[in-house]
Amino acid sequence: MVEYRTHMKIIGDILSTTRDDLQDEEGATVTYLIRKANISHSRISRILKTLVSQGLLEQVDTQGSNKYRISQSGREFLQAYYTFTTFADNFGLTI
Amino acid sequence: MEFLLENILNLVGFLVGLAIGIMSMRGFRNTGSPTLFRLTVAFFSISIGFFVIWAGYMIEDFVIKSGNIERWIQTLGIVIQTIGYFFIAFSHSIKSFFPRSRYFRTIGIFPLFLVSSVQIEHIFRSVSFILLAYGAIETILSYFENKNKGAISVAIGLALLALGEFLGWYSFVFPESILYSVSMSIKIGGLIALFIPVSKIPLTKIKFDDNLE
Numbered sequence: 001m002v003e004y005r006t007h008m009k010i011i012g013d014i015l016s017t018t019r020d021d022l023q024d025e026e027g028a029t030v031t032y033l034i035r036k037a038n039i040s041h042s043r044i045s046r047i048l049k050t051l052v053s054q055g056l057l058e059q060v061d062t063q064g065s066n067k068y069r070i071s072q073s074g075r076e077f078l079q080a081y082y083t084f085t086t087f088a089d090n091f092g093l094t095i
Numbered sequence: 096m097e098f099l100l101e102n103i104l105n106l107v108g109f110l111v112g113l114a115i116g117i118m119s120m121r122g123f124r125n126t127g128s129p130t131l132f133r134l135t136v137a138f139f140s141i142s143i144g145f146f147v148i149w150a151g152y153m154i155e156d157f158v159i160k161s162g163n164i165e166r167w168i169q170t171l172g173i174v175i176q177t178i179g180y181f182f183i184a185f186s187h188s189i190k191s192f193f194p195r196s197r198y199f200r201t202i203g204i205f206p207l208f209l210v211s212s213v214q215i216e217h218i219f220r221s222v223s224f225i226l227l228a229y230g231a232i233e234t235i236l237s238y239f240e241n242k243n244k245g246a247i248s249v250a251i252g253l254a255l256l257a258l259g260e261f262l263g264w265y266s267f268v269f270p271e272s273i274l275y276s277v278s279m280s281i282k283i284g285g286l287i288a289l290f291i292p293v294s295k296i297p298l299t300k301i302k303f304d305d306n307l308e
Contacts, residue, residue: 008126087122087131091186091246092235093237095128
């Protein structure tokens with residue numbers, strides 16, 4: 001059965017990839033994030049733009065390509081996300 | 096005895112609703128999740144509903160001293176609580192709660208103008224029962240999917256609140272029986288069960304950042 005992921009869950013997946021599952025020190029490429037988060041290029045582009053503008057991700061220019069890594073605010077957001085996911089799970093809900 | 100139980104129930108309901116409401120609100124402010132917003136509205140409504148009834152009893156006991164709480168205050172508290180139960184059930188995506196037909200929507204409102212406040216209270220108690228039973232069933236179903244043990248406690252809490260509502264409504268048929276006291280005891284148990292898993296969430300470890308709103 002296909003699992004439906006909420007927008008919040010996708011953001012959580014992207015942030016956790018950039019925190020725990022990086023290719024190298026500089027960050028993750030868009031292609032890598034697309035594969036890990038399993039969403040389309042157009043959708044992830046919009047989400048990445050929002051996350052960078054909100055200060056949750058840092059955009060790094062390396063050798064002509066953009067890479068993304070999690071910021072301190074992003075780490076705090078991810079911690080809050082995990083805590084409140086557990087909270088909502090207790091009510092049988094997903095955030 | 097009934098007065099004491101009523102006061103304990105309303106105070107516990109007010110505090111549990113407030114605690115879970117504040118927790119949901121912090122979650123909403125930090126993540127922007129609509130689910131947490133609905134839970135915030137739900138538990139603040141439940142908290143306010145219990146507080147209204149508790150305040151009604153206090154005013155009656157210390158100021159008016161008539162021996163009976165004003166019926167409209169009790170009804171108002173129950174209506175506000177029902178709104179809270181609706182948002183819990185709504186969070187589980189009630190898709191067919193409102194009738195689709197415009198005719199049924201229109202006549203659905205009429206009975207509220209034709210009945211006394213006592214009957215309105217009965218109507219809202221029965222609506223609360225349905226919403227709570229729905230919430231309990233959905234929560235236990237989610238346990239079978241996620242195996243999250245906290246969901247069992249919440250499901251039991253909602254089920255006990257539903258049973259308490261049902262017995263509370265049924266006690267109008269047998270007013271001199273022990274049913275109303277039993278109903279209140281069960282509801283107190285339900286509120287405690289609801290709070291147990293939530294109290295285990297380690298909120299102190301989170302550094303809340305207001306800029307993330």
